Amino acid sequence: MITKYLTRQQNGVLMLVIMCTFLVLLRVQITQSLLFTFMLWNIFLALIPFFITEYAVKRDIENKSKAKQLVLFVIWLFFLPNAPYIITDFIHLNTSRKNPLGWFDLLFLFCSAITGLMITMLTLKDVYQIIVKKWSLKIADVFIPIVCFLSGFGIYLGRFLRFNSWDIVTAPISLVEKTMYSFKLPKAWYVTIGFGMFLWIFFYAFLSFFKTKRES
Secondary structure, three states, X not given: OHHHHOOHHHHHHHHHHHHHHHHHXXXXXXXXXXXXXXXXXXXXXXXXXXXXXXXXXXXXXXXXXHHHHHXXXXXXXXXXXXXXXXXXXXXXXXXXXXXXXXHHHHHHHHHHHHHHHHHHHHHHHHHHXXXXXXXXXXXXXXXXXXXXXXXXXXXXXXXXXXXXXXXXXXOHHHHHHHHXXXXXXXXXXXXHHHHHHHHHHHHHHHHHHHHHHHHO
């Protein structure tokens, strides 16, 4: 089996992705509708920062050239919000009585949100450990909240302004203009601070649990 070549962390993510994929395909089979198939693309995008940090850990990126470190970090940072962004896909939940699969959609969206959140925590953990190893614990503890709040803002850009990670290349002027304008909007601050705080607090709760498991 392919899973024997994967780490426990990679196996865990693989099982979550398989579960989400199964639920999407099952819904398609039941309803003959492609309504939620876009979630497969969202999950793929969420996996990109995870793939990057898994590569970085395996290749001891902290010992590589600064140019390579910088390129990987920039790509990782721009794609990172795609992972927690999946939490906001609950907006697609239809709980009306006219939707007989409301309970199924709730289960599917919950599984997808958990998958996105777990991917976020694991990739943040890898980066946190790389920074601790290369620099110090203090720098890592400053870095994490900054990234969490940037991800919160990235969620706002994606959910409400409908930008994608690659728009930094395909539509940089529009992205910069709307980003600057967003600083004037209370909603942008609410979403950024709300999701930023949630990711920050959840990460340290996750890290504490991870350390406890390691110590035991």
